[in-house]
Amino acid sequence: MNNPTEEELTPFCPYYKRASEIIGGRWTAAIIRVLLSGVTHFSEIAAAIPGLSDRLLSQRLKELEAEGIVTRTVVPHTPVCIEYALSEKGRDLASVVRALSEWAARWVEHD
Amino acid sequence: MNNPTEEELTPFCPYYKRASEIIGGRWTAAIIRVLLSGVTHFSEIAAAIPGLSDRLLSQRLKELEAEGIVTRTVVPHTPVCIEYALSEKGRDLASVVRALSEWAARWVEHD
Numbered sequence: 001m002n003n004p005t006e007e008e009l010t011p012f013c014p015y016y017k018r019a020s021e022i023i024g025g026r027w028t029a030a031i032i033r034v035l036l037s038g039v040t041h042f043s044e045i046a047a048a049i050p051g052l053s054d055r056l057l058s059q060r061l062k063e064l065e066a067e068g069i070v071t072r073t074v075v076p077h078t079p080v081c082i083e084y085a086l087s088e089k090g091r092d093l094a095s096v097v098r099a100l101s102e103w104a105a106r107w108v109e110h111d
Numbered sequence: 112m113n114n115p116t117e118e119e120l121t122p123f124c125p126y127y128k129r130a131s132e133i134i135g136g137r138w139t140a141a142i143i144r145v146l147l148s149g150v151t152h153f154s155e156i157a158a159a160i161p162g163l164s165d166r167l168l169s170q171r172l173k174e175l176e177a178e179g180i181v182t183r184t185v186v187p188h189t190p191v192c193i194e195y196a197l198s199e200k201g202r203d204l205a206s207v208v209r210a211l212s213e214w215a216a217r218w219v220e221h222d
Contacts, residue, residue: 009144009147009148009208009209009212010148011144011145011148011150011159011160012141012144012145012159012160012161013144013212013215015215015216015219016140016141016144016208016211016212016215016219017140017141018215018219019211019212019214019215019218019219020134020135020139020140020141020211021137022219023131023135023211024131024134024135024136024137024139024140025135026132026135028131028135029127029128029131029135030123030127030128030131033120033122033123033124033127034122034123036120037120037121037122039122048122048123049122049123050123089218092214092217092218093214095210095213095214096207096210096211096214097120097127098120098210099206099207099209099210099211100127100130100131100134100207100210101120101124101127101130102206103130103203103204103206103207104124104126104127104129104130105126106203107130107200107203108126108127108129108130108133
């Protein structure tokens with residue numbers, strides 16, 4: 001683990017704060033983790049996250065699309081099929097998801 | 112950067128979701144970053160985070176104390192002085208703060 005030192009990490013950074021707001025939305029971090037695992041369809045994302053309503057999942061996916069984190073592709077099947085995936089910006093969140101997962105494994109399960 | 116693979120990262124993990132809720136609270140990630148930088152007094156934390164009211168900072172610090180992430184020490188000076196610091200659990204969030212800071216530097220500033 002790399003610990004930031006006082007020299008490296010300024011107390012406040014507006015970009016960091018903005019990033020924490022994007023990722024900190026309720027269910028957002030869970031949705032990104034599910035997309036990282038390779039799931040692409042709405043119904044599968046919904047099934048993977050117990051307690052998340054379709055309405056909220058739809059809203060979160062729209063927000064993540066607006067942030068350029070999620071891509072939405074209409075596949076011209078019959079019936080039409082919609083695939084969600086992480087953009088490069090979204091896939092780059094893997095390090096955040098991993099760090100948070102590791103912290104959770106060390107600390108949250110021991111509560 | 113370590114990318115989690117499909118084998119390593121399950122789509123859903125309740126501990127991870129809980130961790131994301133703890134860290135995802137509005138201003139929480141900013142407060143943890145400021146505490147990591149070595150700031151200890153309420154007024155200094157408040158001064159380091161533009162836009163954060165004293166009321167909300169007080170509420171967030173209480174929540175983080177309840178989660179065992181922040182410690183609150185009363186130093187018997189005259190006048191009495193209160194010092195906030197990260198616990199071991201809180202300092203261990205450095206890897207999350209770093210990953211999010213790096214992602215923010217790569218992506219948020221280019222918006």
